[in-house]
Amino acid sequence: MSTQAESTHDYIIIGAGSAGATLGARLSENGRYSVLLLEAGPADRSPWIHLPIGYGKTMFHPVLNWRLYSEPEVEMAGRRIYWPRGRCLGGSSSINGLIYIRGQAEDYERWAALGNAGWGWRDVLPYFMRSEDNARGSSDYHGAGGPLAVSDIGASHELMEAIIAGAQSLGVARNDDFNGAQQEGVGYFQLTTRRGIRCSSATAYLRPARARHNLRIETDAQATRLLFSGSRASGVEYRQHGKLRGATAAREVILAAGAVHSPQLLELSGIGDASRLAALGIPLLRHLPGVGENLQDHLQLRLIYKVAKPITTNDDLRNLVGKARIGLQWLFKRSGPLAIGINQGGLFTRVLAESATPDIQFHFGTISAEMAGADPHPWSGCTFSVCQLRPESRGSIHVHSRDPALAPQIRPNYLAAETDRRIAVAALRYARRLAATVALAPYLSAEYRPGPEVASDEQLLQFARDYGATIFHPVGTCAMGNGEQAVVDQRLRVRGVSGLRVADASIMPTLVSGNTNAPAIMIAEKAAAMILEDAAGA
Structure with missing residues (x-):
């Protein structure tokens, strides 16, 4: 079927999330090029997006969240794992936990060693710094004056201070900057907030750019397939308000739909494994067997403790008096639980003797619930969430229908690798060692989950x-590289076609050691610079 183009632009960007919003602002910045930015979801008008603790309200939101599920996971007791993903301007940066982590320098050196020239630590650091407006000011590791606000939590918390003291008694040094000279240590996170309000990529990048005459932002516009002229990407077909529309790209189409929807759109457009597409009756444009493969994600293991003192967010939210108190604290001081969200601090350490750098990460929340984003427990509680930083298990995301309205099949393949199973058990044992420290004895009254009856390695596994679940960091499904499974090259151009790039977390060849929002924005910053450089040299 042919789709008539209703508009022409220099660049078309599909997806206005962490990466897409960044690209839209940067490519339209100099005023030379016209940019169309398509977002499947609505504008980011909900107050729950902008209030950091609103994370709990958006976790299952029927409009702002794609509410995806994995296929039954063989190694996860046959469960289908819930995968929340942002579906609005700002994408997942509008509904995430706000934590600003870049990963380890070694992560990016690993990318370069895999043949991706220009993606080593010293290559990417300037783009992290360019994006950043750190409340601490500029330094060798941080930027000031960039679009993305990065702030300290500010006030310390009694329970978090006890956790830090407990970790120090285990030999972990206090670290006041996980994005500085080294990641290892324990301390408070920095958050993507400004004066107690979320700073999503839409707030950071699109809000200042919306008035530009050369930037057109279309919401409720879900891309259905890419359009090609021969082997060159010429535009996009999208559905908006029940109508099928088309747009032409004079220069390039850029996929920034994330690790789930970027490979989905490539496959729907005939780019992927030839036999897989043939089985679905999708005409082949380019055989790229790596599309949708190489899926990696952080598996979250949550230990929940009952707390002996009424100092947790559970207590703040239990009655109207507590809610009023923290509401006034946010209203007049832009501080307190409403300004923080869920997790206040973290810990990076090693549990395997062979690990040269931290192999696990903790998120410490002064709140507890049956699952992330659910209603808090009716008692004082806290959560130790721990994940393996560099899983060896690999999964996939593939379409199973030609219908773009159907979600693709997600198969994370958690715990398939022996190393991942070893670290899962070691991480849980480490969490218990931390909980048993003298510093935490006055605070933690009982282990609610897993519970003391879960004792052996077999029981912990x-x-x-x-109970393991995603910590919302899927990457790798349009991997950058040079081998047979590579989807994009080092300049993020889709192999075997022209006029088409992917610029989001799906291009990561390996998962970074930490939260993925800041790296996704960095990828888009670097991609925009390369695109503009190529345009200038054309």
Whole structure:
């Protein structure tokens, strides 16, 4: 079927999330090029987006969240794992936990060693710094004056201070900057907030750019397939308000739909494994077997403790008096639980003797619930969430229908690798060692989950299978590289076609050691610079 183009632009960007919003602002910045930015979801008008603790309200939101599920996971007791993904301007940066982490320098050196020239630590650091407006000011590791606000939590918390003291008693040094000279240590996170309000990529990048005459932002516009002239990407077909529309790209189409929807759109457009597409009756444009493969994600294991003192966010939210108190604290001081969200601090350490750098990360929340984003427990509680930083298990995301309205099949393949199973058990044992420290004795009254009856390695691994969940960091499904499974090259151009790039977390060849929002924005910053450089040299 042919789709008539209703408009022509120099660049078309599909997806206005962490990466897409960044690209839209940067490519339209100099005023030379016209840019169309398509977002499947609505504008970011909900107050729950902008209030950091609103994370709990958007976790299952029927409009602002794609509310995806994996296929039944063999190694996870056959469970289908819930995958929340942002569906609005700002994408997942509008509904995430706000934590600003870049990963380890070694992560990016690994990318370069895999043949991706220009993606080593010293190559990417300037783009992290360019994006950043750190409340601490500029330094060798941080930027000031960039679009993305990065702030300290500010006030310390009694329970978090006890956790830090407990970790120090285990030999972990206090670290006041996980994005500085080294990641290892324990301390408070920095958040993507400004004066107690979320700074999503839409707030950071699109809000200042919206008035530009050369930037057109279309919401409720879900891309259905890419359009090609021969082997050159010429535009996009998208559905908006029940009508099928088309747009032409004079220069390039850029996929920034994320690790789930970027490979989905490539496959729907005939780019992927030839036999897989043939089985669905999708005409082949380019055989790229790596599309949708190489999926990696952080598996979250949550230990929940009852707290002996009424100092947790559970207590703040239990009654109207507590809610009023923290509401006034946010209203007049832009501080307190409403300004923080869920997790206040973290810990990076090693549990395997062979690990040269931290192999696990903790998120410490002064709140507890049956699952992330659910209603808090009716008692004082806290959560130790721990994940393996560099999983060896690999999964996939593939379409199973020609219908773009159907979600693709997600198969994370958690705990398939022996190393991942070893770290899961070691991480849970480490969390218990931390909880048992003298510093935490006055605070933690009982382990609610897994519970003391879960004691052996086999039982701990079964707990991981029964309760483990995504920590919302899927990457790798349009991997950058040079081998047979590579989807994009070092300049993020899709191999075998022209006029088409992918610029989002799906291009990561390996998962970074930490949260993925800041790296996704960095990828878009670097991609925009390369695109503009190529345009200038054309």
